[in-house]
Amino acid sequence: MKNTHLVAVILVATTGVAIANEPYFPRSQRSFDRVDADKDGKIELTEFTPLAGRRLARLDANSDKVVTAEEIDAKLQEGLRKRRDRIMAIMDADRDGKITESELDNIVRAMFNGADTDKDGGVSMAEVKGFKRADWRKAYLLQAGGN
DSSP states (O other), rough: HHHHHHHHHHHHHOOOOOOOSSSSOSHHHHHHHHTTTTTTSOOOOOHHHHHHHHHHHOOOTTTTTTTOHHHHHHHHHHHHHHHHHHHHHHTHHHHHOOOOOHHHHHHHHHHHHHOOOTTTSSHHHHHHHHHHHHHHHHHHHHHHHOO
């Protein structure tokens, strides 16, 4: 595996940070239902506008009801730092500040084995759908910390 593969994995893992506070329509039914206050199966402008306002307010660091490019930059950098720290906490097993191919291979192997619930050496679509990344991550970190 080349270093470019490692960079690609990390870039894919950080995707989504840049749109964290832009207005957007909910994509899952659960999220849609939270926005649909009157539960009529439609999101009306009066239901959507407060959601968009709350998302924008998260960027307004000084609470002056105006969001500057600098405030957006600061929030994005904060998100990137948090994501970087999560990636390093999971993947940098020896805590030396570097992710090696060996560390990547170990986590990919553990993740694959965690998803392969029937232990047949392959991961089916049903296993992928049933795979709970957060649950697996906790178990992996506990196991890795026990070394």
